[in-house]
Amino acid sequence: MESILNWISGNEQIIYIVILMVFVGIEIIGRVPSVLHTPLMSGANAIHGVVIIGAIIVMGKAESDNYLALILGFLAVILGTINVVGGFVVTDRMLEMFKSKKKAPKNK
Amino acid sequence: MEISLLTLLYIIASVTFIIGLKMLSHPDSARKGNLIAAGGMTLAIFGTIFLYRDEAGNKLHNYAWIFGGIVIGCIIGTLSAKKVKMTAMPEMVSLFNGMGGACAALISLVEFNHLQHTLENSRIELLMMDAAGPVQATLLVIMAGLIIGSVSFAGSVIAWGKLNGKIKDFSFNGQHIFNIVLLLVIVGLAAYIIGWLPENASLIFYAAFVLSLLYGVFFVLPIGGADMPVVISLLNSFTGVAAACGGFLYGNKVMLTGGILVGAAGTLLTILMCKAMNRSLANVLIGSFGGGAKGIAGDTNKEAGHHKEINIMDTAVVMAYANKVIIVPGYGLAVAQAQHACHELEKLLNERGVEVKYAIHPVAGRMPGHMNVLLAEADVSYEKLEEMEQANEEFPTTDVVLILGANDVVNPAAKTDPSSPIYGMPILDVELAKTIIVNKRSMKPGYAGIENDLFYRPKTSMLFGDAKKVLQDLIAEIKSI
Numbered sequence: 001m002e003s004i005l006n007w008i009s010g011n012e013q014i015i016y017i018v019i020l021m022v023f024v025g026i027e028i029i030g031r032v033p034s035v036l037h038t039p040l041m042s043g044a045n046a047i048h049g050v051v052i053i054g055a056i057i058v059m060g061k062a063e064s065d066n067y068l069a070l071i072l073g074f075l076a077v078i079l080g081t082i083n084v085v086g087g088f089v090v091t092d093r094m095l096e097m098f099k100s101k102k103k104a105p106k107n108k
Numbered sequence: 109m110e111i112s113l114l115t116l117l118y119i120i121a122s123v124t125f126i127i128g129l130k131m132l133s134h135p136d137s138a139r140k141g142n143l144i145a146a147g148g149m150t151l152a153i154f155g156t157i158f159l160y161r162d163e164a165g166n167k168l169h170n171y172a173w174i175f176g177g178i179v180i181g182c183i184i185g186t187l188s189a190k191k192v193k194m195t196a197m198p199e200m201v202s203l204f205n206g207m208g209g210a211c212a213a214l215i216s217l218v219e220f221n222h223l224q225h226t227l228e229n230s231r232i233e234l235l236m237m238d239a240a241g242p243v244q245a246t247l248l249v250i251m252a253g254l255i256i257g258s259v260s261f262a263g264s265v266i267a268w269g270k271l272n273g274k275i276k277d278f279s280f281n282g283q284h285i286f287n288i289v290l291l292l293v294i295v296g297l298a299a300y301i302i303g304w305l306p307e308n309a310s311l312i313f314y315a316a317f318v319l320s321l322l323y324g325v326f327f328v329l330p331i332g333g334a335d336m337p338v339v340i341s342l343l344n345s346f347t348g349v350a351a352a353c354g355g356f357l358y359g360n361k362v363m364l365t366g367g368i369l370v371g372a373a374g375t376l377l378t379i380l381m382c383k384a385m386n387r388s389l390a391n392v393l394i395g396s397f398g399g400g401a402k403g404i405a406g407d408t409n410k411e412a413g414h415h416k417e418i419n420i421m422d423t424a425v426v427m428a429y430a431n432k433v434i435i436v437p438g439y440g441l442a443v444a445q446a447q448h449a450c451h452e453l454e455k456l457l458n459e460r461g462v463e464v465k466y467a468i469h470p471v472a473g474r475m476p477g478h479m480n481v482l483l484a485e486a487d488v489s490y491e492k493l494e495e496m497e498q499a500n501e502e503f504p505t506t507d508v509v510l511i512l513g514a515n516d517v518v519n520p521a522a523k524t525d526p527s528s529p530i531y532g533m534p535i536l537d538v539e540l541a542k543t544i545i546v547n548k549r550s551m552k553p554g555y556a557g558i559e560n561d562l563f564y565r566p567k568t569s570m571l572f573g574d575a576k577k578v579l580q581d582l583i584a585e586i587k588s589i
Contacts, residue, residue: 007245017361018352018368025372028129029380036138037377037476041341042201043132043142044373047125048208048347050149050366053156054215054354059177060160060168062218069218070170074177076214081181082188083208084153088146089189090200091132095139097194097484 039094046087052080117155118362124148125366129373152362153178194485195442198475199271202340205347206264212257212350216250217317219357223247224310244302246357251298253353254313255320260346262324267340270328271474279330290323331392337475338381338392345374381476415551418569420578423545424585430507432463434499436536437479438472440513440548444575447486450512453583454488460586465492467499467509467536469517496536503540511538511546512575519560530558544568547578 008015029040055076062069124144131141160168168174185204192200223246269275280286297316301309331339352367354360382389418426427433435454441447454464466488472479480493494502503509511518521528522535538544544567551563551570562568571578 007241014356014359014361014364017364021365021368022372024126025129025369025374026376028126028133028369029373029376036133036135037381038197038201038478038481039138039142040129040132041344041374041377041475042197043129043145044348044370044377045201045205045208045344046142047129047145047149047366048205048344048351048370050121050125050152050363051208051211051215051347051351051354053152053360053363054351054358055177055211056153056156056174057160057168057358057360058215058218059170059174060157061162062170064170068221070173072214072218073170074173076211076218077174077177078181078184079207079214080211081178082185083204083211084149085182085185086189086200086204086207087185088142088149089186090192090197090204091142092139092146093189094197094481095142097481 039091042087042091042094046084046091049080049084049087052077052084055080111159111161114155114159117151117159118360121148121152121155121362122365124151125369129369193445194447194482195445196272197481198337198340198473198478199268201475202264202268202271202343205340205344206261206268208347209257209260209264209343209350212253212347212354213261213317213320214257215354215357216254216257219246220250220254220310220313223250227305227309243305247302247305248298249353249356251302251313251316253350253357254317255294255298256346256353257350258317258320259324259327260343260350262321263328263339263343263346264324266325266328267336267343271336275329277330277332283326283330287323287326290319290326294319294323335392337471337478338378338389340475341374341378341381342389342392345371345378348372348374381471415563416566416569418545418571420571420581420585423569423571424582424589426543426545427457427508427510427582428460428462428586428589430462432465432502432506433457433508433510434465434467434494434502434506434538434541436467436469436472436509436511436514436518436538437483438469438512438514438517439474439478440515440575442473442478442482443513444577446512446574446576446579447482447488449576449579449583451483451486451488453579453586454492456583456586465494465499465502467494467496467502467538469496469514469536470534472514472517496534500537500540503537506541507543509538509541509544511544511548512579513548515548515560516558518562519558520562520565521558521560524561528558538562539565539567542567545571547571547573547575549574 055073058069059073059077062073125148128141128145128148131137131144157168157174189200226243266275294316297312300306301312306312328339348367348370352364352371355364355367379389382392435450437450441450457464466483468479470476483493516530518536518538519530520535520539522530522533525531539562546563546568548570550572563570
């Protein structure tokens with residue numbers, strides 16, 4: 001019991017971040033029109049690509065003779081980058097169409 | 109100085125993520141929002157590479173490997189994202205999501221290896237002195253990242269395969285129980301490692317890894333295509349949580365912010381989608397839809413009567429002389445890439461003075477908004493798209509409803525047949541219109557595997573064929589009238 005309380009006070013900041021972010025995430029989504037659900041899912045998908053930062057840290061810390069860590073870390077960096085870059089590009093492509101759609105009625 | 113600069117960059121990045129998601133919720137600002145979030149991400153990535161210091165104040169090394177990985181990832185990511193067809197967008201999102209999950213799982217694998225050395229050397233002392241707390245906390249985060257990341261990866265790959273038709277539905281008796289047992293075993297193994305720090309920890313760790321991958325596969329396999337949007341959204345939020353685990357592990361606030369943000373937002377989005385289909389998340393999770401539906405489809409099949417066919421020429425006449433036509437697009441339109449032909453038909457009818465609108469069901473296609481994106485690609489204007497409630501008010505005054513490759517979203521069984529798996533799902537009341545023309549490739553049931561009574565109703569006519577081909581013929585026919 002004591003160790004749990006210690007852990008909580010030791011990680012106070014992190015726990016606050018988690019709680020606040022949960023509410024921010026819910027608030028943001030709650031106001032999205034269903035039309036934008038797919039781009040939003042895709043955008044969120046790109047954002048959880050922040051996991052790439054962990055991959056970079058793993059890679060950067062690995063000793064140069066620890067091949068297992070190097071190879072796994074390298075793979076992780078590649079996969080994380082694909083998630084981030086691919087995610088943002090796909091989202092942009094989807095949204096590009098929404099933009100052209102908005103212009104169309106004005107031209108008429 | 110450098111490390112506090114990095115903190116600043118992380119704060120900026122976190123704010124851009126929140127603002128980006130916020131802006132993504134309005135059509136006007138959505139694109140900018142996406143770019144802002146991407147900018148924040150770039151700052152965070154390059155900040156980490158150049159400014160990161162570990163506890164001992166050491167800089168990162170292995171720059172060649174890091175940049176090599178980023179360059180390769182950039183090339184693959186950009187190319188695949190640019191080349192993918194609009195119809196294959198949902199699969200692509202699923203696949204990217206799987207990459208993120210795999211990344212999180214790999215991080216856990218490497219970090220466990222580091223931790224393992226500590227464990228081997230000082231396991232006994234840690235346990236004796238009752239000082240295992242910090243190690244256990246680290247282990248907990250590693251295990252969580254591993255399990256969630258692996259499930260997300262395996263599940264996303266299966267979802268990708270199912271959406272592009274490479275993987276068929278597969279389920280066996282007692283699969284729900286099997287899944288639950290599998291999950292319990294995984295959680296049990298994790299608890300065992302964390303609680304007891306056993307000597308053969310690595311063996312159990314890898315067993316949990318393999319079982320998690322297996323669980324991801326069996327978790328998605330039995331779920332029918334109609335539920336794929338929900339599954340992808342759920343896996344998306346899983347990966348968010350897996351990324352947040354990495355944030356815990358390194359005390360990295362930007363990973364924590366981004367991960368939890370997506371985890372929370374994704375979970376809510378998942379619940380919203382479930383609500384649109386009037387099903388509980390638990391129901392989807394256990395995966396009863398795909399398996400259960402087939403038996404019922406067999407039963408209703410026998411009661412079904414005869415359907416009526418209509419040819420292109422008659423369709424052209426009916427549509428050209430109507431006052432108001434509502435088009436109901438579905439996945440068939442996406443598969444056939446018929447959105448441009450559809451828009452052309454709409455323009456042609458407009459020129460003849462026919463009022464044309466589109467009725468978009470919230471779960472039409474394979475993802476919410478799928479039809480909107482598709483029609484937007486063909487420059488269909490915003491005002492023509494109507495959401496379900498609006499459309500349902502308009503059907504009674506509509507002469508012709510043209511259903512293009514949609515099925516479950518117009519199935520009256522959702523209102524009348526309590527035994528139907530989609531019972532209670534709000535549908536488009538196309539039956540209120542005077543004439544209903546259904547374009548499908550065959551009489552086969554839709555993705556949920558349920559027979560559709562609508563096709564046998566007296567007001568309904570079937571127009572078989574690939575949506576694009578049929579629309580093109582229809583356009584030619586109307587022009588010649």
